[in-house]
Amino acid sequence: MTSVVIVGTQWGDEGKGKIVDSLSQDADVIVRFQGGHNAGHTLVIDGQTIKLSLLPSGIVRKNKLTIIGNGVVLDPQALISEINYLSKLNIAVTAENLRIAENVTLILPLHKDLDLAREEQAGKSKIGTTGRGIGPAYEDKVARRSIKLIDLEDINKIPEKISIILDHHNILRKAFGLDEISSDTIIDYLNDIKSQILPFMDNTWRLLNEMRLKDKKILFEGAQGLLLDIDFGTYPFVTSSNTLPAQAAIGSGVGPKYLDNIIGITKAYTTRVGSGPFPTELFDDIGEKLGDIGKEFGTVTGRERRCGWFDAVLVKQTIQISGIDMIALTKLDVLDTFDKIMICVGYEIDGKKIDYLPFSENMQNRIKPIYEECDGWLTDTSGVNNINDLADKALKYIRKIEEFIGIPIKIISTSPRREDIIFLENIF
DSSP: OEEEEEEESSSSOSSHHHHHHHHHTTOSEEEEOSBOTTOOEEEEETTEEEEESSSOGGGGSTTOEEEEOTTBEEOHHHHHHHHHHHHHTTOOOOTTTEEEETTOEEOOHHHHHHHHHHHHHHGGGOOOOOSSSHHHHHHHHHTTOOOBGGGGGGGGGOHHHHHHHHHHHHHHHHHTTOOOOOHHHHHHHHHHHHHHHGGGEEOHHHHHHHHHHTTOEEEEEOOSOGGGOTTTSSTTSSOSSOOSTTHHHHTTTOOGGGOOEEEEEEESSEEEOSSSOOTTBOOSHHHHHHHHHHTOBOTTTOOBOEEEOEEHHHHHHHHHHHTOOEEEEEOGGGGTTOSEEEEEEEEEETTEEESSOOSOHHHHTTOEEEEEEEEOOOSOOTTOOSGGGSOHHHHHHHHHHHHHHSSOEEEEEOSSBTTOEEESSOOO
8 A cells, every 4th residue: 555645734725636636646545534624625627627625636536436534524515515516517426436434523504503603703803714613513523422424324313412412502502692403403404414425424444444455545635734733733723623644544544654655735835814823924015916816715715815925934843743755836836927035934033033833822923034035037837847847946946945844845836727737756
């Protein structure tokens, strides 16, 4: 078995979908191992844009097995909607190419209600949730009161589980001014959706280990970014799951010693959706230009992304925490028209230089970036798929990033299109 784990090294939106799609060509199995439909992966195939939130990106390729692992929280409605969306694009999703862990946690409508109610009440303190019930579903999972996919096999045997969930949620709903929910409402909902999702259910940890023993190539697809990790991200402005590559083992049931290569997807500049610290954020026309050229709007929410220069401090930090082996650099072409490009190589706080992002919110808000200036290449790199065709100054920018982060860049993406990519090493 050869396995590759794909994770984003920033705050998400790094272009993981395209890289996963490209690597899926050589993989046998593609696995989602955390998060939910709060992820947004955009693929451009033969001029057609395909946007996915829940299904593994490899689903668009023929003769591939995709798996939604136990570390994911699954919204049945979102799954059904995404399957129907792909069907209209003549991409069939069946039990032949999609399996879902029988012990995956389900997102229920009441989770979404709670998510939105909390965010609305938070006012200025809101963290920028997508409002899709991800956090509340993970809360119920940790509190041992969630409904699992396998529970749908015999809904009549889970009234006690439903009662426990409602005892908790109805207290919260009352506090937020929402109507109480009855057990019948939950049971009716589960009965309505079960026939559409149960055919995909499988014991996926056993399936993955069978694939491993058959020496199949397995690609693990992370969602969000490492700076949104619940433990190592910019807490509390983070997602509700662990986004580090170590989660690939926990969220799928494959032992960690079987994870071979870890690739960090890194945008050639930096973006962030929602609230939270962002040391290199630009509030001027340069930041606006990055957003305009890069079309920086969230795949899931449609929200405008905040933009800034490349932050080598943060990327190096996520590399060290995650054990990343190599980098895939994306959106290099967005920088084509900038005559000067900055790389953040350190921070200053209260007159003292540091080379890491502290966990303290107070300290994070006082950080000032230290920049090194690079010459722009002012040459069109869009569509380049050979390293020898890149401008010298573009190569210098790439080498400068490598110098600061300490590991090699082995993949370079030069447009959203599937074919516009440079591989400097065979991954599988």
